[in-house]
Amino acid sequence: MTAPIEVSGSEAEAQPDAVLAGMERKAIQGRSLGQIAWLRLKRDKVALSGGAFVLLLIFLSLPGVTGLVAGWLGSPPNDFHQNLIDPTLGGPLEPLGGISAEHIFGLEPINGRDLFSRVLYGARVSLLIGVLATMVSVVIGTVMGITAGYFGGWVDTLIARTMDVFLAFPLVLFAISLVGVIPRDLFGLTGNNLRIAILVFIIGFFNWPYIGRIIRGQTMSLREREFVDAARSMGARNSTILFKEILPNLVAPVLVYATLLIPTNILFEAALSFLGVGINPPDPSWGGMLSQATELYSVAPHFVIVPGLAIFVTVLAFNLFGDGLRDALDPRAR
């Protein structure tokens, strides 16, 4: 990480930004906080490249685009190419995992399916679950965090205790056992659609305290600020203060921590698929491929590298962008 991530506002590295923003404010007109943040973000090339990769990945995961790109640079994710596989060992016949113009990421051992299109379709599942689960966490976390931080007292004690319990939960163990007891069809959903819904629910529902704690802390300090006092002395009701005064000030931290929660959730989904309770085969998922690779790494080491790198690069890109976003939106934040 090259950007100064733990710099306080008055420190040297943050100052050029502040000075710059101040000067430009005079030269042009006023700049909103969002514009200032965007100026800072634009100068952080590392964060921008992370963001660019995330955008590319989202574009490639759009319905229609995935199939088109997979057909153009590879072959359909469930087409077997067993003529290219060594029948005794199970690895691809060609060196380097069978990388060729037709199969740019090589071939899956045993069945010889195209790894590029499997990784591409895997990205779709990872992103979908990562983003949806984060949304669940953000909604629960924000509501709980604001309630605890604003009202205080026994409400705060109750919610803070609940968050402690959730944070101390043996989450992976719980997730695998819950997925294990869930029947084949539920709420009209079956197969992998049901799996995705359950994974989103479990991951999202158990990660909300991470957002909740931050929002609670922020709300507690916002509650004491002058503008809230002013609103209250003018006779504003609690709901007005919450929605008009406090919530708008929480947009930045929510945005930052949501961005940083997505990679965590992507890793979580990959881990669950790796443990065999995520997406069911033959649908491709990164964790599922690595799970198969536990038996095959000796004949096809590329089968570890390709999906593993996909996870690594995606998670890293989200982390880089999230860190940059945090620095841009609140240079004083750690």
Added chain:
Amino acid sequence: MGLLLIISAVTYAIFFLVPRAAGVSSDDIAGRFAGKQPDAVTLAAIKDRFGFDDPVPVQYGKFIKGIVVGDTYDTGTDKIDCPAPCMGYSFRTNQSVTEQIVDRAPITFMIALGAAVLWVIAGVSIGVLSALRRGTIIDRAAMAVALAGVSLPVFFTGLLSLAFVVHKWQLLPSVNYSDIGDNPFNLILPWICLAFLYAALYARLTRAGMLETMNEDFIRTARAKGLPERTVVFKHGLRATLTPIMTVFGLDVGLLLGGAIITEKTFSIPGLGQLALDGVYQSDLPVVLGATLTAALFIVLANLVVDILYGVVDPRVRHS
């Protein structure tokens, strides 16, 4: 203790409420307890014995009672004694759950504690070094590695090291982890992979905490007193930084003691995590339930130890 009760209640309720809400009958649940193809006698005995038609709170009471005073299972043909702490009996493996957990626990302990020692030493020292040399090439390189580290899951680094270090380059012997007892250093690869991930996390945490602490008033006071910089950094700065890190450490170690699931699965190590995982794969509910409860117990215990250690490390806690 309260935490433990809540966790066990929640696990229990969910295990039995979810299948029911989804329309699974008590026969099915009894079947899951018994195994894949139980005969009618076993099924009826299990249903009667466990009281699957009782309300959930009653079932939960029985479960807790078994842990406190033990239990006896009557399968119709013979009686199986399950002394306290009885966490249930697996009709699939014909073993009490407590027995299986006691069997598997040592290896998970070795994985978790070995890795914990490595990652605390590496993570904290790298974090302190980075904070003290902020902005230098050392700091930047360390933080770049740390950011990469938190993006590398164990099931990737582990498989990668198995494929290359063990198989291709043969730098380390291939180990059969099922009889690990003779030489704990056979666990070196799992330790390193697990510790790398956590060390990266802890380096980031320590650096952030250290930077904040070193700006505090008491550090300025310590420097003004003319204390040597080494004393200021280690006796004053590091101590205050360690307190929040210890909280996280307690949670992390507690979680791993209950089963380093991903590490165990990656390296095929038969620990608590593998036990729980097998329980899930084979629909062996008593095992899953027992393993989850054990995991919760370790988290609570680890937190307790950390609470006690607070007083030792941070003088502010001792005096208040």
